[in-house]
Amino acid sequence: MPDNPRVLARLTLFLCLMWLATTPSVADDCPDWSRPAAQNAIDTLGQRLAEWSNAYYRDGKRLVDDATYDQAQRHYHQWQACFDIQAAETPPPPPAGSTLRHPYPLTGLNKLDDLAALTDWMTRRQERSLWVQPKVDGVAVTLVYEAGELTRVISRGDDLRGQNWYSKAQIIAAIPKQLPAPAPPQVTLQGELYLRLKDHIQAESGSAGARSAIAGLMARNTLTADAGANIGLFVWGWPDGPRDIETRLSRLADWDLTDSARFSEAVDSTQAVAKARQRWYREPAPFATDGVVIRQSHRPDQTSASREAAPTPPDWAIAWKHPSRSAHALVTGVDFTVGRTGRITPVLELQPVELDDREITRVSLGSLNRWQKEDIRPGDQIIVQLAGGIIPHFEQTLVRIQPRPAVSPPDPAAYDALSCLQLTNGCREQFLARLTWLSGDQGLDMPGISEGSWAALIDAGLVRRLNDWQTIEEKELRELPGVGEARATQWLDAFHPTDGWRLSTWLEALGMPPAANDSLTPTTELASLQARSIQDWQRLQGIGPITAQELHAFFQHPEIQRLLKASLDRS
Known part of the structure; x- marks a missing residue:
């Protein structure tokens, strides 16, 4: 989810347009849509983005994870450029109720795409010391202290103005009400209110609804003492404080704001950052995180002019999100596989997306009945997730392309547990699956004989029945492309073991x-x-x-x- 929706939307659109203008292969990434279909798909996706953004900023609810939102937004701008279709910018909803102005805008952060982007960013700062911190997944807040006394607590709002949370802050034990003397005349702290969790593993539980829980608590008219005790504070910004992070962390620890120092570490290589990211993703933590933040040890001075400027992500800090657990994907085709028992499995072909740092191009729907119920066609936009952190699966359809393209699935009446025992028209797939099962360890256990081996034998016309391999001669095998004398001998030994079966x-x-x-x-x-x-x-x-x-x-x-x-x- 964007940390600054208005500015980030403009910046993202500009960068997308520049990239599209300078990339020769851009046409390869543009969907094969008619103009009316493109208009409908882009408009509908824009509506979904607005719904997600409104829920996030107005209600504190995350309807999709950040990676899915970012991917959908990139696709939205890319497809706008592909078809030269522009949409009116929808500003984020204003915070409800009376508001206070942030002394310093909450700027948010730009995001890295991958390890290569991190390497580039760090190389440009090779003469500066860098630190890494967890990107705590909570609700952003500004705390203002005057003469050491807490005077204002402001919710994120629209990054310039937010709700007055001062009375609720009195119940949150993690927020100091008074800074020990001597304290500067004014201290502005920016941080994250988070839900305290025990041994939370991000890779297994995701955000576990932590951010929504905090947003729900802060939306109440009053907080109970128990609720307040379950809220922590991670300070990540002190815009009017010391410019070097070491001094900032030391002073914060003196004020009993220990999370910042406890969970920050100096890094000198991309490997160290990647290791920290993996640690926060896969090891127990006291709060939910959605990545890491890399910062220069010394940041530029926050001038008075920066207080009045529109929120713009800084160049001295950047975020690297955790591996995506879900993704916004464009369906490019629907394939139907026929298994050994005649079961028909629909498989969605996708424009490549990244899940858990892996490229995903296909996702199974499991059964023909599921496909018929979901009615997914090429051009539809869907959300895919990882099941058990390993297997990609279909989650939901977001946008249905109009008009609906025709898709012709196989006739389920033509396939069953006893169909395709020979290679006949329409039977190659099931026949090949039967052969692969036959040679596998659950069958005859033929070493070195795989699906690719059977495909080569079928293509050569040597196997049309399930036992034709028993009569194949060595000369025929040696004439196959890529099968030399050694492999031919290996295959014959597999076909004719000494003890038989x-x-x-x-x-x-x-x-x-x-x-x-x-x-x-x-x-x-x-x-x-x-x-x-x-x-x-x-x-x-x-x-x-x-x-x-x-x-x-x-x-x-x-x-x-x-x-x-x-x-x-x-x-």
């Missing part, structure tokens, strides 16, 4: 439906399995009517019978 292994490899342990023993013969009726299968413990029907159909299928007879004859 038992019946139970063949049944697993060919996809026999799962059955109870006592339904198949080492002495069980194929003929007896084929002779079992549905009722015979169902009499076995642990086999219900549906599984009994599946097992009967498997053993009665002509191609399964042929494969088992031919394979066992050769074993």
